[in-house]
Amino acid sequence: MTKRYCGFLVIVALILAPTMAESQQESSGNGKIHVPMLVLDLGQVAQGISAEANFEIVNEGDGVLEIRAVRPTCGCTVAEFDREIEPGTKGMIRAKLNTKGFNGPISKSILVMTNDPVSPTTTLVIKAMVKPYVEVLPRPLVRFNATQREPSTQTVTLISDTGDFSITNIEADVDYLKVNSRKLEGSERMKGKDGTQYELEVVLTEDAPVGPVNVTAVVQTSHPKAPEVSIRAFGVVRSLIHVTPSRLQFGNVDTKVKPSRNVMVINNRPDKQVKVTGAEVNDSAFATAVEMVKEGSRYKISVTVNEDAAAGSRDAVLTIKTDDPQFPELTVSVRADIR
Helix, strand or coil, X not given: CCHHHHHHHHHXXXXXXXXXXXXXHHHHCCCCEECCCCEEEEEEEXXXXXXXXXXXXXXXXXXXXXXXXEEECCCEEEEEECCEECCCCEEEEEXXXXXXXXXXXXXXXXXXXXXXXXXXXXXXXXXEEEECCCEEECCCEEEEEEEXXXXXXXXXXXXXXXXXXXXXEEEECCCCEEEEEEXXXXXXCCXXXXXXXXXXXXXXXXXXXXXXXXXXXXXXXXXXXXCEXXXXXXXEEECCEEEECCEEEEEEXXXXXXXEEEEEEEECCCCCCCCEEEEEECCCCEEEEEEEEECCCEEEEEEEECCCCCCEEEEEEEEEEECCCCCCEEEEEEEEEEC
Protein backbone atom coordinates (compact mmCIF):
# COMPACT_ATOMS: atom_id res chain seq x y z
CA MET A 1 0.00 0.00 0.00
CA THR A 2 1.54 3.37 -0.97
CA LYS A 3 2.07 6.22 1.48
CA ARG A 4 -0.13 8.45 -0.69
CA TYR A 5 -3.03 5.96 -0.46
CA CYS A 6 -2.58 5.57 3.33
CA GLY A 7 -2.64 9.34 3.72
CA PHE A 8 -5.87 9.50 1.71
CA LEU A 9 -7.53 6.95 4.05
CA VAL A 10 -6.49 8.94 7.10
CA ILE A 11 -8.04 12.12 5.67
CA VAL A 12 -11.29 10.27 4.87
CA ALA A 13 -11.41 8.79 8.38
CA LEU A 14 -10.90 12.25 9.93
CA ILE A 15 -13.72 13.67 7.81
CA LEU A 16 -16.16 10.83 8.59
CA ALA A 17 -15.35 10.47 12.29
CA PRO A 18 -17.63 13.28 13.55
CA THR A 19 -20.48 12.10 11.34
CA MET A 20 -20.13 8.50 12.57
CA ALA A 21 -19.99 9.69 16.18
CA GLU A 22 -23.15 11.73 15.71
CA SER A 23 -24.85 8.74 14.04
CA GLN A 24 -23.90 6.46 16.93
CA GLN A 25 -25.14 9.04 19.40
CA GLU A 26 -28.44 9.36 17.54
CA SER A 27 -28.89 5.58 17.30
CA SER A 28 -28.31 5.22 21.02
CA GLY A 29 -30.73 8.04 21.90
CA ASN A 30 -34.01 6.24 21.21
CA GLY A 31 -37.13 6.01 23.27
CA LYS A 32 -38.14 2.52 24.41
CA ILE A 33 -41.77 1.86 25.30
CA HIS A 34 -42.78 -0.31 28.23
CA VAL A 35 -46.38 -0.78 29.34
CA PRO A 36 -46.64 -2.47 32.77
CA MET A 37 -50.24 -3.51 32.07
CA LEU A 38 -51.02 -4.18 28.42
CA VAL A 39 -54.44 -5.66 29.28
CA LEU A 40 -56.64 -3.64 31.63
CA ASP A 41 -59.59 -5.57 33.05
CA LEU A 42 -62.23 -3.22 34.47
CA GLY A 43 -64.28 -6.07 35.89
CA GLN A 44 -68.05 -5.61 36.10
CA VAL A 45 -69.25 -2.32 34.63
CA ALA A 46 -72.80 -1.00 34.54
CA GLN A 47 -74.29 -0.77 31.07
CA GLY A 48 -74.57 2.72 29.60
CA ILE A 49 -71.71 4.42 31.44
CA SER A 50 -68.35 5.58 30.10
CA ALA A 51 -65.72 3.80 32.19
CA GLU A 52 -62.24 5.28 32.54
CA ALA A 53 -59.27 3.14 31.44
CA ASN A 54 -55.85 4.68 32.06
CA PHE A 55 -52.62 3.06 30.86
CA GLU A 56 -49.21 3.92 32.30
CA ILE A 57 -46.44 4.26 29.67
CA VAL A 58 -42.79 3.99 30.79
CA ASN A 59 -39.85 5.17 28.68
CA GLU A 60 -36.98 2.77 29.35
CA GLY A 61 -34.79 4.21 26.57
CA ASP A 62 -32.13 6.90 26.65
CA GLY A 63 -33.95 9.23 24.28
CA VAL A 64 -37.35 10.93 24.21
CA LEU A 65 -40.25 8.53 23.57
CA GLU A 66 -42.66 10.08 21.09
CA ILE A 67 -46.24 8.85 20.99
CA ARG A 68 -47.10 9.68 17.41
CA ALA A 69 -50.66 8.32 17.18
CA VAL A 70 -53.26 6.53 19.30
CA ARG A 71 -56.06 4.74 17.46
CA PRO A 72 -58.90 3.14 19.47
CA THR A 73 -61.44 0.67 18.07
CA CYS A 74 -65.22 1.19 18.02
CA GLY A 75 -66.75 1.73 21.45
CA CYS A 76 -63.56 3.20 22.88
CA THR A 77 -62.28 6.77 22.83
CA VAL A 78 -58.99 8.32 23.93
CA ALA A 79 -59.45 11.50 25.96
CA GLU A 80 -55.77 12.48 26.07
CA PHE A 81 -52.22 11.13 26.08
CA ASP A 82 -48.68 12.36 26.71
CA ARG A 83 -47.06 12.93 23.35
CA GLU A 84 -43.47 13.02 24.64
CA ILE A 85 -42.02 11.08 27.56
CA GLU A 86 -38.50 11.81 28.80
CA PRO A 87 -36.03 8.94 29.42
CA GLY A 88 -36.69 7.16 32.71
CA THR A 89 -40.07 8.83 33.27
CA LYS A 90 -43.71 7.85 32.92
CA GLY A 91 -46.60 9.08 30.85
CA MET A 92 -50.30 8.23 30.54
CA ILE A 93 -52.86 7.29 27.93
CA ARG A 94 -56.32 8.11 29.25
CA ALA A 95 -59.15 6.30 27.49
CA LYS A 96 -62.88 5.82 28.03
CA LEU A 97 -64.95 2.72 27.32
CA ASN A 98 -68.52 3.47 26.24
CA THR A 99 -70.68 0.55 27.38
CA LYS A 100 -73.92 1.71 25.76
CA GLY A 101 -75.38 -1.05 23.62
CA PHE A 102 -73.06 -3.74 25.02
CA ASN A 103 -74.00 -6.65 27.25
CA GLY A 104 -71.74 -9.31 28.76
CA PRO A 105 -67.98 -9.64 28.21
CA ILE A 106 -66.39 -7.16 25.81
CA SER A 107 -62.83 -6.50 24.69
CA LYS A 108 -61.63 -3.34 22.93
CA SER A 109 -58.13 -2.53 21.67
CA ILE A 110 -56.08 0.66 21.30
CA LEU A 111 -53.23 0.87 18.80
CA VAL A 112 -50.30 3.01 19.98
CA MET A 113 -47.64 4.14 17.48
CA THR A 114 -44.30 5.49 18.78
CA ASN A 115 -40.73 6.22 17.68
CA ASP A 116 -39.47 3.08 19.42
CA PRO A 117 -37.44 1.41 16.61
CA VAL A 118 -37.90 -2.05 18.13
CA SER A 119 -41.62 -1.81 18.95
CA PRO A 120 -43.09 0.97 16.81
CA THR A 121 -46.63 -0.35 17.38
CA THR A 122 -48.09 -1.49 20.70
CA THR A 123 -51.59 -2.85 21.29
CA LEU A 124 -53.44 -2.06 24.51
CA VAL A 125 -56.57 -4.00 25.47
CA ILE A 126 -59.52 -2.98 27.66
CA LYS A 127 -61.76 -5.74 29.00
CA ALA A 128 -65.00 -5.48 30.94
CA MET A 129 -68.06 -7.45 31.95
CA VAL A 130 -71.00 -5.19 31.10
CA LYS A 131 -74.05 -5.70 33.29
CA PRO A 132 -77.26 -3.88 32.40
CA TYR A 133 -79.35 -2.19 35.08
CA VAL A 134 -82.35 -3.89 33.47
CA GLU A 135 -81.39 -7.25 31.99
CA VAL A 136 -83.13 -9.27 29.26
CA LEU A 137 -82.87 -13.02 29.80
CA PRO A 138 -81.85 -15.34 28.29
CA ARG A 139 -80.65 -12.53 25.96
CA PRO A 140 -82.04 -9.39 24.28
CA LEU A 141 -82.41 -11.27 21.03
CA VAL A 142 -85.20 -13.53 19.77
CA ARG A 143 -85.07 -15.69 16.67
CA PHE A 144 -88.03 -16.55 14.46
CA ASN A 145 -88.35 -19.35 11.93
CA ALA A 146 -91.93 -18.59 11.01
CA THR A 147 -94.35 -19.58 8.28
CA GLN A 148 -96.42 -17.11 6.27
CA ARG A 149 -99.84 -16.18 7.76
CA GLU A 150 -99.13 -18.04 10.99
CA PRO A 151 -98.29 -15.99 14.12
CA SER A 152 -95.11 -16.96 15.98
CA THR A 153 -94.23 -16.17 19.60
CA GLN A 154 -91.07 -16.02 21.70
CA THR A 155 -90.74 -15.03 25.36
CA VAL A 156 -88.01 -13.27 27.34
CA THR A 157 -87.78 -12.00 30.91
CA LEU A 158 -86.94 -8.46 32.01
CA ILE A 159 -85.11 -8.34 35.36
CA SER A 160 -83.51 -5.68 37.54
CA ASP A 161 -81.75 -6.35 40.84
CA THR A 162 -80.86 -2.67 41.28
CA GLY A 163 -84.28 -1.40 42.31
CA ASP A 164 -87.96 -1.63 41.49
CA PHE A 165 -89.19 -0.47 38.08
CA SER A 166 -92.24 -0.57 35.84
CA ILE A 167 -92.76 -0.77 32.07
CA THR A 168 -94.23 2.49 30.79
CA ASN A 169 -94.41 1.81 27.05
CA ILE A 170 -93.32 -0.62 24.32
CA GLU A 171 -92.78 0.36 20.69
CA ALA A 172 -91.61 -1.69 17.69
CA ASP A 173 -90.27 -0.27 14.44
CA VAL A 174 -92.76 -2.36 12.39
CA ASP A 175 -96.48 -3.01 12.79
CA TYR A 176 -96.16 -6.79 12.54
CA LEU A 177 -94.07 -7.12 15.73
CA LYS A 178 -96.04 -6.88 18.97
CA VAL A 179 -94.71 -7.11 22.53
CA ASN A 180 -96.97 -7.85 25.50
CA SER A 181 -95.80 -7.65 29.11
CA ARG A 182 -96.92 -8.89 32.51
CA LYS A 183 -95.30 -8.68 35.92
CA LEU A 184 -94.19 -12.00 37.41
CA GLU A 185 -95.13 -12.80 40.96
CA GLY A 186 -94.63 -15.71 43.35
CA SER A 187 -93.80 -19.06 41.76
CA GLU A 188 -93.80 -17.55 38.27
CA ARG A 189 -90.63 -15.61 39.01
CA MET A 190 -87.28 -16.76 37.63
CA LYS A 191 -85.51 -18.63 40.41
CA GLY A 192 -82.20 -17.34 41.71
CA LYS A 193 -82.96 -13.78 40.56
CA ASP A 194 -83.96 -10.91 42.84
CA GLY A 195 -85.74 -7.69 42.03
CA THR A 196 -88.58 -6.82 39.68
CA GLN A 197 -89.37 -9.30 36.90
CA TYR A 198 -91.54 -9.00 33.79
CA GLU A 199 -92.34 -11.60 31.15
CA LEU A 200 -92.33 -10.21 27.62
CA GLU A 201 -94.23 -12.04 24.90
CA VAL A 202 -92.71 -11.09 21.52
CA VAL A 203 -95.18 -11.88 18.73
CA LEU A 204 -94.54 -11.94 14.99
CA THR A 205 -98.10 -11.45 13.72
CA GLU A 206 -99.80 -13.31 10.87
CA ASP A 207 -99.41 -10.36 8.48
CA ALA A 208 -95.59 -10.45 8.68
CA PRO A 209 -94.23 -10.35 5.12
CA VAL A 210 -92.35 -13.25 3.57
CA GLY A 211 -88.59 -12.83 3.79
CA PRO A 212 -85.91 -12.01 6.35
CA VAL A 213 -86.80 -10.54 9.76
CA ASN A 214 -84.58 -7.91 11.38
CA VAL A 215 -86.56 -5.58 13.62
CA THR A 216 -86.26 -3.96 17.05
CA ALA A 217 -88.65 -3.33 19.92
CA VAL A 218 -87.85 -0.64 22.50
CA VAL A 219 -89.15 -1.15 26.05
CA GLN A 220 -89.43 2.08 28.03
CA THR A 221 -89.08 1.72 31.81
CA SER A 222 -89.25 3.85 34.96
CA HIS A 223 -85.73 2.77 36.00
CA PRO A 224 -83.61 5.95 36.24
CA LYS A 225 -80.50 4.19 34.89
CA ALA A 226 -82.26 2.21 32.14
CA PRO A 227 -85.04 4.31 30.59
CA GLU A 228 -84.92 2.20 27.41
CA VAL A 229 -84.19 -1.47 26.81
CA SER A 230 -83.94 -2.80 23.25
CA ILE A 231 -84.93 -6.27 22.08
CA ARG A 232 -83.94 -7.37 18.58
CA ALA A 233 -85.96 -9.90 16.60
CA PHE A 234 -84.40 -11.63 13.61
CA GLY A 235 -84.97 -14.70 11.45
CA VAL A 236 -87.15 -15.47 8.46
CA VAL A 237 -90.78 -15.83 7.42
CA ARG A 238 -91.14 -18.68 4.94
CA SER A 239 -93.94 -18.65 2.37
CA LEU A 240 -96.58 -21.36 2.77
CA ILE A 241 -95.83 -22.47 -0.76
CA HIS A 242 -92.30 -21.66 -1.85
CA VAL A 243 -91.33 -21.46 -5.53
CA THR A 244 -87.65 -21.47 -6.42
CA PRO A 245 -86.17 -19.91 -8.43
CA SER A 246 -88.55 -16.97 -8.73
CA ARG A 247 -87.51 -16.49 -12.39
CA LEU A 248 -86.05 -18.69 -15.12
CA GLN A 249 -83.14 -17.28 -17.13
CA PHE A 250 -82.13 -19.36 -20.15
CA GLY A 251 -79.73 -16.82 -21.65
CA ASN A 252 -78.60 -17.46 -25.25
CA VAL A 253 -79.74 -20.95 -26.24
CA ASP A 254 -79.69 -23.22 -29.29
CA THR A 255 -82.96 -25.10 -29.88
CA LYS A 256 -81.06 -28.13 -31.23
CA VAL A 257 -79.86 -29.05 -27.71
CA LYS A 258 -83.37 -28.66 -26.22
CA PRO A 259 -82.25 -26.59 -23.23
CA SER A 260 -84.24 -27.10 -20.03
CA ARG A 261 -84.59 -25.38 -16.65
CA ASN A 262 -86.31 -26.59 -13.46
CA VAL A 263 -88.57 -24.94 -10.88
CA MET A 264 -89.24 -26.46 -7.44
CA VAL A 265 -92.56 -26.02 -5.63
CA ILE A 266 -92.26 -26.67 -1.88
CA ASN A 267 -95.20 -26.86 0.51
CA ASN A 268 -94.15 -25.54 3.94
CA ARG A 269 -97.43 -26.33 5.68
CA PRO A 270 -96.77 -29.01 8.30
CA ASP A 271 -100.41 -30.17 8.49
CA LYS A 272 -101.75 -29.83 4.95
CA GLN A 273 -100.78 -31.39 1.63
CA VAL A 274 -100.77 -29.43 -1.62
CA LYS A 275 -100.87 -30.98 -5.07
CA VAL A 276 -99.55 -29.36 -8.28
CA THR A 277 -102.23 -30.03 -10.87
CA GLY A 278 -100.58 -28.51 -13.94
CA ALA A 279 -98.09 -26.06 -15.43
CA GLU A 280 -98.06 -24.02 -18.62
CA VAL A 281 -95.98 -21.27 -20.27
CA ASN A 282 -97.90 -18.64 -22.24
CA ASP A 283 -95.53 -19.03 -25.21
CA SER A 284 -95.56 -21.98 -27.62
CA ALA A 285 -91.75 -21.90 -27.74
CA PHE A 286 -91.72 -23.69 -24.39
CA ALA A 287 -92.98 -27.05 -23.15
CA THR A 288 -93.57 -28.04 -19.52
CA ALA A 289 -93.61 -31.25 -17.48
CA VAL A 290 -94.61 -31.82 -13.83
CA GLU A 291 -92.82 -34.40 -11.67
CA MET A 292 -93.86 -35.32 -8.11
CA VAL A 293 -90.80 -35.52 -5.84
CA LYS A 294 -92.72 -36.05 -2.60
CA GLU A 295 -96.48 -36.28 -2.63
CA GLY A 296 -98.19 -33.25 -1.17
CA SER A 297 -95.00 -31.35 -0.41
CA ARG A 298 -92.47 -31.23 -3.29
CA TYR A 299 -92.90 -30.97 -7.06
CA LYS A 300 -90.49 -30.26 -9.91
CA ILE A 301 -91.60 -28.41 -13.02
CA SER A 302 -89.34 -28.68 -16.07
CA VAL A 303 -89.46 -25.96 -18.73
CA THR A 304 -87.88 -26.87 -22.11
CA VAL A 305 -87.28 -24.79 -25.23
CA ASN A 306 -88.94 -26.62 -28.16
CA GLU A 307 -86.70 -27.70 -31.00
CA ASP A 308 -88.89 -25.89 -33.56
CA ALA A 309 -89.07 -22.63 -31.60
CA ALA A 310 -88.51 -19.55 -33.74
CA ALA A 311 -85.44 -17.43 -33.08
CA GLY A 312 -85.77 -14.27 -31.01
CA SER A 313 -85.99 -12.89 -27.48
CA ARG A 314 -88.78 -14.32 -25.34
CA ASP A 315 -90.35 -12.87 -22.19
CA ALA A 316 -92.94 -15.33 -20.97
CA VAL A 317 -94.70 -16.45 -17.79
CA LEU A 318 -94.87 -19.93 -16.31
CA THR A 319 -98.17 -20.51 -14.49
CA ILE A 320 -98.27 -23.36 -11.95
CA LYS A 321 -101.70 -24.57 -10.83
CA THR A 322 -102.37 -26.17 -7.43
CA ASP A 323 -105.34 -27.52 -5.48
CA ASP A 324 -104.70 -25.03 -2.64
CA PRO A 325 -107.61 -22.53 -2.44
CA GLN A 326 -105.26 -19.84 -1.05
CA PHE A 327 -102.65 -20.32 -3.80
CA PRO A 328 -104.50 -21.69 -6.85
CA GLU A 329 -101.88 -20.24 -9.22
CA LEU A 330 -98.17 -19.49 -8.85
CA THR A 331 -96.23 -17.58 -11.50
CA VAL A 332 -92.58 -17.51 -12.56
CA SER A 333 -91.10 -15.23 -15.25
CA VAL A 334 -89.26 -16.96 -18.12
CA ARG A 335 -86.61 -15.25 -20.22
CA ALA A 336 -84.69 -16.70 -23.21
CA ASP A 337 -82.77 -15.49 -26.25
CA ILE A 338 -83.31 -18.23 -28.85
CA ARG A 339 -80.86 -18.57 -31.73
